[in-house]
Amino acid sequence: MPESADPKAGAYFDAWHGGVVDTMIGMPASSAERNTKHYAQMNAGILDKEAREKFTFPAQYMFKDVPDYGEVDDPVALLLAEMDRFNITRGMINVATNEVARAAAANHPDRFIASFNADPNRGMDCVRELEIAVKELGVRSAQVFPAGLLPQVPINDKKLYPLYAKCVELDIPIFVNAGVPGPRVPMACQDVAHIDEVCWFFPDLKFVMRHGAEPWTRLAAKLMLKWPNLYYSTSAFAPKHYPADIVHFANTRGADKMIYAGYFPMGLSLERIFSELPSVPFRDHVWPKFLRENAERILGLETA
Amino acid sequence: MTITNDEIKAIGAIDLMLGIPTGDPKRWYEFLRKQLLDRESREEFEFPAQYMFKNVPHFEESMDDPVSYVLAQMDHHGIAKAMLGNSFHNDETQNTIKAHPDRFFGSFEVDPNRGMEGVRELEAAVRELGVKAATAFPAGMSPQVPINDKKFYPIYAKCVELDIPICVCAGVPGPRVPFAPQEVALIDEVCWFFPDLKFVTRHGCEPWADLAVKLMLKWPNLHYSTSAFAPKFYPKDVIDYANTRGAEKVMYAGYFPMGLTLDRIFSELPGVPFRDHVWPKFLRENAQRVFQLDA
Numbered sequence: 001m002p003e004s005a006d007p008k009a010g011a012y013f014d015a016w017h018g019g020v021v022d023t024m025i026g027m028p029a030s031s032a033e034r035n036t037k038h039y040a041q042m043n044a045g046i047l048d049k050e051a052r053e054k055f056t057f058p059a060q061y062m063f064k065d066v067p068d069y070g071e072v073d074d075p076v077a078l079l080l081a082e083m084d085r086f087n088i089t090r091g092m093i094n095v096a097t098n099e100v101a102r103a104a105a106a107n108h109p110d111r112f113i114a115s116f117n118a119d120p121n122r123g124m125d126c127v128r129e130l131e132i133a134v135k136e137l138g139v140r141s142a143q144v145f146p147a148g149l150l151p152q153v154p155i156n157d158k159k160l161y162p163l164y165a166k167c168v169e170l171d172i173p174i175f176v177n178a179g180v181p182g183p184r185v186p187m188a189c190q191d192v193a194h195i196d197e198v199c200w201f202f203p204d205l206k207f208v209m210r211h212g213a214e215p216w217t218r219l220a221a222k223l224m225l226k227w228p229n230l231y232y233s234t235s236a237f238a239p240k241h242y243p244a245d246i247v248h249f250a251n252t253r254g255a256d257k258m259i260y261a262g263y264f265p266m267g268l269s270l271e272r273i274f275s276e277l278p279s280v281p282f283r284d285h286v287w288p289k290f291l292r293e294n295a296e297r298i299l300g301l302e303t304a
Numbered sequence: 305m306t307i308t309n310d311e312i313k314a315i316g317a318i319d320l321m322l323g324i325p326t327g328d329p330k331r332w333y334e335f336l337r338k339q340l341l342d343r344e345s346r347e348e349f350e351f352p353a354q355y356m357f358k359n360v361p362h363f364e365e366s367m368d369d370p371v372s373y374v375l376a377q378m379d380h381h382g383i384a385k386a387m388l389g390n391s392f393h394n395d396e397t398q399n400t401i402k403a404h405p406d407r408f409f410g411s412f413e414v415d416p417n418r419g420m421e422g423v424r425e426l427e428a429a430v431r432e433l434g435v436k437a438a439t440a441f442p443a444g445m446s447p448q449v450p451i452n453d454k455k456f457y458p459i460y461a462k463c464v465e466l467d468i469p470i471c472v473c474a475g476v477p478g479p480r481v482p483f484a485p486q487e488v489a490l491i492d493e494v495c496w497f498f499p500d501l502k503f504v505t506r507h508g509c510e511p512w513a514d515l516a517v518k519l520m521l522k523w524p525n526l527h528y529s530t531s532a533f534a535p536k537f538y539p540k541d542v543i544d545y546a547n548t549r550g551a552e553k554v555m556y557a558g559y560f561p562m563g564l565t566l567d568r569i570f571s572e573l574p575g576v577p578f579r580d581h582v583w584p585k586f587l588r589e590n591a592q593r594v595f596q597l598d599a
Contacts, residue, residue, distance in 0.1 A: 123497050123498065123499075124461060124464050124498065124500065127461060156454070157454070158452070158453070158454035158457045158497075159457075159497065161454045161455075161457035161458050161461075162457050162458060162460075162461035164458075165420060165423060165457075165458035165461060165462075166461075168420050169420075201419050201454075201455065202419065202420060203419075204420060
């Protein structure tokens with residue numbers, strides 16, 4: 001990055017001023033609601049005592065200063081204010097199971113991108129719901145958390161195939177957690193190696209990794225080189241922990257493959273993310289693609 | 305409890321597996337050749353399962369009007385309608401079905417090895433060719449694709465969406481290729497994951513006919529068709545099931561001209577010990593319902 005007298009100058013800030021698309025953001029909820037509703041299902045699959053009894057957030061051993069709001073009166077206003085503060089023009093939120101998010105996406109189509117969290121254990125019902133969500137709610141992507149499903153569903157499992165097929169037909173990307181999951185559940189289903197077979201069988205599927213792909217980031221980069229429609233998003237990682245393999249790939253052949261995603265309010269504050277971001281050693285040309293353009297292209301957002 | 309050929313004729317059968325004899329039969333099995341390793345299959349057999357069949361129908365290559373010949377055969381035996389394998393590359397079959405929509409309807413052979421291209425083709429075949437069913441031969445695919453393999457799942461999903469049945473060969477295949485992809489046990493998982501899928505077994509389910517019956521009892525949308533079996537070899541388990549709880553589940557399919565003559569099939573049919581109420585369902589009504597054919 002070129003040296004400059006103004007600490008707020010340079011490629012990062014130029015790109016940032018143009019607006020950020022955050023492909024993973026959530027509705028802030030009061031702590032009680034978050035703990036009972038959002039994490040209850042996953043806790044059913046967790047066996048260790050510490051995680052079951054002491055953690056409120058199943059991956060909390062990995063995170064410092066998880067945002068906590070106590071009581072939340074108006075989650076949409078709170079989220080929009082946070083987004084404004086950090087120049088996030090659009091945030092992608094899951095509307096499948098969250099009524100507040102669904103209403104927010106309907107009321108603020110310029111600010112929110114609706115995503116549909118899918119449960120392949122529900123078979124064709126889930127496929128039909130996804131199709132309806134795209135046609136009627138304007139949903140622009142599907143998302144799956146393989147290790148968090150009950151039972152878990154490996155990335156290359158047959159149960160996911162009808163869903164992948166539907167994403168191809170609907171021409172929407174699917175965001176899938178890959179790499180060792182934070183919550184203390186088995187990792188096997190999120191092995192990055194599984195992605196290879198899926199990209200082979202569904203060459204038109206836009207597949208976006210979520211949550212780091214660690215510790216298989218070299219493989220993730222190798223696969224992104226191999227498969228034109230495979231992408232990486234940085235969700236759940238504080239920028240200072242972005243894997244070196246991924247940063248290197250972005251700087252060499254992968255500038256079009258990297259998509260910014262945060263993790264607010266699930267595990268990271270936007271304050272932390274945006275204070276660390278300028279230090280990520282991306283080359284100049286990567287920044288606008290990373291912060292905005294790649295997401296816009298893959299999600300089919302018109303550039304405003 | 306016996307039925308006569310005249311009574312069979314009066315029902316107006318629907319034959320769920322019939323072909324128009326055209327060209328060189330050897331050509332029909334080209335797709336299978338690279339899977340066959342044994343010398344006899346490769347060098348001596350015209351028809352890869354011919355060790356199982358006596359008097360495989362034989363035709364001069366230059367038969368003048370095969371469609372009229374088949375229609376005359378159907379009239380003679382009382383086959384009201386028959387399902388033909390249709391495809392985008394087969395103008396003859398497309399024209400035959402167009403010319404005789406009251407006598408023929410089409411099915412579409414899927415290839416799960418072709419991924420979403422195959423799914424799109426199936427959808428186009430339903431919309432553009434008007435096919436009423438998908439068909440699949442798991443052991444004959446290259447590479448073979450087990451009945452419960454993930455490659456099949458997008459096709460099964462599409463059949464559910466299109467509300468068409470899929471007819472799948474199940475049981476040890478005649479051609480000398482591995483049987484594993486056609487084990488009847490594999491059907492259980494498919495019926496579980498796709499409860500709305502109308503799954504019709506083809507080619508006997510042997511030697512697991514008892515399991516096929518158990519599964520048909522368990523899964524409301526699982527059916528059986530008798531393709532490639534001369535009536536005197538219909539498995540006893542299947543006949544018993546049709547006579548007890550399975551009258552709605554068992555459907556007639558022949559194997560002309562691939563391996564059986566209609567003369568043989570219809571001379572043996574009256575010897576099948578179906579109870580009276582089974583016959584019209586077996587020969588006609590079940591197919592009409594499952595394949596959504598006009599009355």
